[in-house]
Amino acid sequence: MFRVTIKICRNFKFGENSSTKLESIINYERRYLSTQEAKKTCLHDLHVKHQGKIVNFSGWLLPVQYKEAIAASHQHTRMFASLFDVGHMLQTHVTGKDATEFLESLTTSDLKNLGQGSATLTVFTNRNGGILDDLIITKDREDKYFVVSNAGRRNEDTQLLLEKKDELLANGKDVKLNFLDPLEQGLIALQGPTSANSLQSLLNIDLMKLHFMNSIETEIMNETVRISRCGYTGEDGFEISVPEKIAEQLVEKILTIPDVKLAGLGARDSLRLEAGLCLYGHDIDENTTPVEATLTWLVAKRRREEDNFPGAENILSQIKMGVMKKRVGLSMGQGPPAREGAAILTPEGERVGKVTSGGPSPTLGRPIAMGYLPPNLAKNGNSVLVEVRGKVYKAIITKMPFVKTNYYTNK
Numbered sequence: 001m002f003r004v005t006i007k008i009c010r011n012f013k014f015g016e017n018s019s020t021k022l023e024s025i026i027n028y029e030r031r032y033l034s035t036q037e038a039k040k041t042c043l044h045d046l047h048v049k050h051q052g053k054i055v056n057f058s059g060w061l062l063p064v065q066y067k068e069a070i071a072a073s074h075q076h077t078r079m080f081a082s083l084f085d086v087g088h089m090l091q092t093h094v095t096g097k098d099a100t101e102f103l104e105s106l107t108t109s110d111l112k113n114l115g116q117g118s119a120t121l122t123v124f125t126n127r128n129g130g131i132l133d134d135l136i137i138t139k140d141r142e143d144k145y146f147v148v149s150n151a152g153r154r155n156e157d158t159q160l161l162l163e164k165k166d167e168l169l170a171n172g173k174d175v176k177l178n179f180l181d182p183l184e185q186g187l188i189a190l191q192g193p194t195s196a197n198s199l200q201s202l203l204n205i206d207l208m209k210l211h212f213m214n215s216i217e218t219e220i221m222n223e224t225v226r227i228s229r230c231g232y233t234g235e236d237g238f239e240i241s242v243p244e245k246i247a248e249q250l251v252e253k254i255l256t257i258p259d260v261k262l263a264g265l266g267a268r269d270s271l272r273l274e275a276g277l278c279l280y281g282h283d284i285d286e287n288t289t290p291v292e293a294t295l296t297w298l299v300a301k302r303r304r305e306e307d308n309f310p311g312a313e314n315i316l317s318q319i320k321m322g323v324m325k326k327r328v329g330l331s332m333g334q335g336p337p338a339r340e341g342a343a344i345l346t347p348e349g350e351r352v353g354k355v356t357s358g359g360p361s362p363t364l365g366r367p368i369a370m371g372y373l374p375p376n377l378a379k380n381g382n383s384v385l386v387e388v389r390g391k392v393y394k395a396i397i398t399k400m401p402f403v404k405t406n407y408y409t410n411k
Contacts, residue, residue: 041087042186042244046251050262058152060088063264070266071362077233077271078363078403081192082263083254086232087182088151091241092161095144096174103137103145106164108290108309110300114139119213119228123290123298124149124160129311129318130286131293133157134278138215138228146215146226148187148239150280186247191237191271193406194259199238202253203227212236212407221246232268234275234405273368274361276329276400282340283327283356283370291318292372294327325353326378329400330369330386335393337367338386344371345385345392352377355386363403369395 038056047054052063062085065073076082094103100111109122116139124132133156135149149157158179165175190199196207205218207229215228223246231237242250254260269279278284284293289311291299296319303309304316332338337359344353358369369386377384380399385392 039088039182041085041182042184042247043085043087043188043251046248047085047262052262052264055265057265058088060151062088063262065264065266066262068261070264070270071360073261073263073267074270074362076261077192077235077263077267079193080259080261081190081195081198081237081257082261082267083251084189084191084263084265084268085186086189086239087186087247089187090147090149090151090154090157091180091182091185091187092147092149093145093176093178093180094147094161095176095178097143098168098173098175099143099145101173102164102168102175103147104303104309105168106160106310107135107137108299108303108315109137110302111137111139111145113302116141117214117216119215119230121213121298123284123295124157125290125309125311125315126286127311129289129291129314131280131284131288131290132160132286134280134284136228136230138226140215140217146241152281180241184244186242186244187239188242188247188251189231189233189237189239190254190260191231191233191235192259193236195235195237196408198254198257198260199227201257202250212409220250225250229408232275232277233271234277234401234403234407235271236406236408270359270362273357273359273370274363274401274403275405276370276402278327278370279357289315289318289323291315292323292325292327323375325372326375327356327370328373328378329398329402330355330358330371330384330395331364331398331402332367332369332386332393332395334366336388338369338388338393338395342369342371343387344373344395345387346377347383347385349385349392352384361402368398368402370400373397 038061040061047063052066054061055064106124107122109120119138123134133153138146168175200207210229212229217226223243226241228239338355339358342355343351353373355369355371361368382397384395386395
């Protein structure tokens with residue numbers, strides 16, 4: 001759900017061309033806007049205190065990195081645990097006896113059969129089946145849900161939810177919305193293989209009983225917090241929704257644990273790319289359907305049978321008849337990384353697709369990318385060419401995730 005372009009990574013040797021390095025620096029600086037008029041999360045002062053490099057990310061002041069290089073922070077997350085501020089995400093409580101019907105009217109998920117305490121990744125879709133946003137919905141009860149959606153779609157998601165609520169209220173339904181203020185309610189992500197051991201010492205609940213995509217409310221420092229076992233890195237980890245009054249204190253307490261370090265948006269983006277996870281506005285958007293994005297599994301079986309979600313006609317037709325484009329993974333050799341918009345070509349030089357996300361992989365030591373190709377060219381193992389700054393480089397279509405995920409499941 002995040003976008004940070006990583007242009008400089010000291011763990012990689014992409015050649016000694018000084019003009020290439022200069023272009024990287026220029027593009028890196030252009031990526032971020034002025035910090036004026038940007039919003040803050042409730043942990044902004046903590047980032048400043050810990051010397052985070054603050055940038056304007058989609059209108060929010062957030063750290064792209066701290067003292068360590070992005071690649072070092074990335075590797076620490078893969079080996080130990082890192083803490084990210086994701087408080088700019090839109091947190092929403094949906095309540096009322098018709099809350100399930102309300103959320104199902106906007107998404108492709110089966111919330112009726114979702115267990116209490118369980119969470120699901122889903123998408124808002126439009127009438128053509130295009131993805132309006134990707135989000136996680138947690139079911140606390142039949143009449144109570146917790147929703148986390150993208151910061152970059154905050155205004156659009158808010159409007160979508162409010163308009164649908166008004167529609168249902170006009171038909172006598174019972175739905176209430178509570179949009180949490182980022183200055184009053186923080187959201188932090190603790191990610192990495194040692195995250196559970198690090199967090200367990202602060203809790204009275206047994207994290208061994210909390211599996212991937214499950215959530216529980218408990219108390220820390222006499223305040224109610226929500227702990228969800230999920231994340232955006234491919235590693236085991238947690239997202240913690242915490243009141244502002246204890247947010248900074250809780251983060252500082254977690255940071256006293258030797259395995260844990262602060263990490264910024266740069267590492268978060270390279271981690272999610274290795275995990276093959278989509279970034280809204282880049283890998284998926286309102287002109288891309290779940291089927292094209294290889295997210296057909298988000299369209300629940302019951303919803304397919306009932307044929308009653310936004311864009312059902314087009315999505316169900318694509319499931320049956322196929323699509324014109326398909327999201328694929330690309331593994332490249334020791335050359336420059338392919339960035340968003342780079343052309344994908346056949347070995348004969350015909351342009352057949354484009355890159356939507358790309359960058360160096362600190363874990364693999366080579367560039368990786370995602371993009372879209374016609375299905376007949378999208379077979380894993382096929383060779384293609386990617387055009388980077390006027391030159392073409394070989395790439396192999398690769399099954400995702402690029403790096404094995406380590407979610408804590410009960411399987």
